[in-house]
Amino acid sequence: MTGDGTRCVRAGLPEETPGAPVPPQLVMASQFHLADGPTADFYGRAGNPTWRALESAIGDLDGGDCLVYPSGMAAISALLRTVTTPGDTVVVPSDGYYLARRYTHDFLTLAVRELPTTPPDARGNLADADFAGVRLVLIETPSNPGLDVCDIAAVVERAHAAGALVAVDNTTATPLGQRPLEFGADFVVASDTKALAGHSDVVLGHITAASPEWAARLLAERTTSGAIPGPFETWLALRGLGTLDLRLARQAENAAALHAALRGHPRVRRLRWPGSPDDPAHAVAVRQMRRFGGVLTIELESAEAAAEFVERSALIASATSFGGLHTTADRRERWGDAVPPGLLRISCGCEDPDDLVADVLAALG
Template identity: 45%
Template sequence: MTRTSPRFSDLLHLRGNELKRGDPVALPLVQSTMFHQPGTPEGPGYGRVDNPTWEALEHALSHLEDASCKVFPSGMGAISAALFATLQSGAKLLVPSDGYYVTRVLSAEFLTGFGVDVTERPSATFSEGGFDRFDVVFLESPSNPGLDVIDLATIAAEVRNRGGITICDNTTMTPLGQRPLDLGVDVVVASDTKSPGGHSDVLMGHVATRNTALLDRVETWRKVSGAIPGPQEAWLVHRGLETLEVRFDRMCSSAQVIAERLAGHPAVTAVRYPGLPDDPAHTLARRQMTRMGFLISLTLADEAAAERFINTCPLLRPATSFGGVHSSAERRARWGDDVAPGFVRLSVGVEPVEELWAALATALAALQG
């Protein structure tokens, strides 16, 4: 989607343009598990299967993705649904070795137990060895936390030509910054806990695909596994989506400014941000992403410097997760990611950029004093 696409203004009026006189303009929250259904059932039946508040969220997400969507109670709920809907015993799955670690845990500790053959490869060399033997190829780009970018269109075409399926975790970009389905990927999964919710107060995820048979299977998985979102959570994410474009725009623009300044700072030994012209991912990122994202990876001298930076900057929340309105940061080595002890993942929030930079610069200067 380009920044001039009407998709986002239409999103804000999707519901409004369907209203009848006297209807509430804001989305009603429907908590009911039972629906009045005398005689032959029609419409919502039972709360594990249907909920009008989820459906409104799915309608909004489908509009953004330009594909049908099903929502799940977390990003991992969505990832599990996509994998369980596409894999079976004997299938071969390829996952990035440096993407979100819980996807690897799910693959290595659970899917292998059901007879799935799991291979891991680093994002930087993901295409080496080809995709001949894989039934499902799981992609994550830019990867979390290293921010490596992989060529989604080329990989999707190669996998499809060999009869496989691609699933792309688009959490770090959202459909506003990268559109994997338009690049030929079969299924998008995302954690809406991050920037779509945007306020660090709700977990949610979704699966989007233009393959109706696959979407039916994902929906059946939700029905039988019971992995359903709560209506209150769906309502919060629906509200978050209404301001996603304005937040995402600010966060990505600020991240570009901050990454450039971090790259020239003497206390910082390395920076990864796809928007930096000399970043190894830059050329590919410009080709396949419409924005460069709000995550920056920076490396400081050591663990102590990183902890001091994170914990003394008054405009940084020392917390895991990302994509919220408040800037936040954490040392990823504390979760076992294969990164340097001083490696920090910084999630740029919506604070005015000069105020945010002033706070970050003060915390960095203190490391040198």
């Protein structure tokens, strides 16, 4: 069973024995019966069968050993705490998720270097940086919200040659769209709040490690720090994962349809989607991405124009997350991203493509 749809649907299922439930089980417990010998569970902070079902499912898709966390930022912060010590140098993307940058600057005693994913002159970016003396390189590809794509293999080669570890934020791509560990990355981090859970009703994150040794260290850190998810949230994510293949297919179909409809539109100043052959990131994206996802960005003439567009739309909700069933738009400059005021990140949902295109064109006027 190697197809994406089959793997998603079968993910986390209990053992097929008479009387066993067909769907994954929700185990709500803080205590477990103890035995004199080793036992899988003894206390709710240390482990839970529902966690392990989701971790097994995501680990299979990512290709490594997975641990789940109560949010994407909890995963990123746990990784940083585990692999660095005070005074280490870390590299973070200057055009990636703003809270990841803020955390490294404000809450850790680290030397932080910010590098763009792909600057306009294609020099000085993550793929050709000097990583001498660096402990960890964190990249986000496609970047959020710009949707630039970083050459994972190139970064890994340079970073490993300098003795640095590499972590890839894979939130936008998801495990079905991109498998960074196959390109030599040491860790994958992601916010599963987005497309992986997919129903806009859970906050969750994960780390997948290429090395069992690093996974063991991360597990020890999680158990000690208490940065654990709730069983119900992990069960919701496991339920959502079953339809990931189907949802991504429709979301990407909608993104392609919107991109085609908006290319050359007089009100759209900039349009980005890595799946388009004319996108600046496409050449790299097509080498390492299996799917291009449902997120695209458009730039209108002003913040007021962006707000009017969303207000006029009947199908697009103004919301700051992405990857859900409903199409949403977020004006990222409001959060402090260094982007034009009229730039919108549009997360395509699962509506009919014709309906979504008609709605967007009507909203643009």
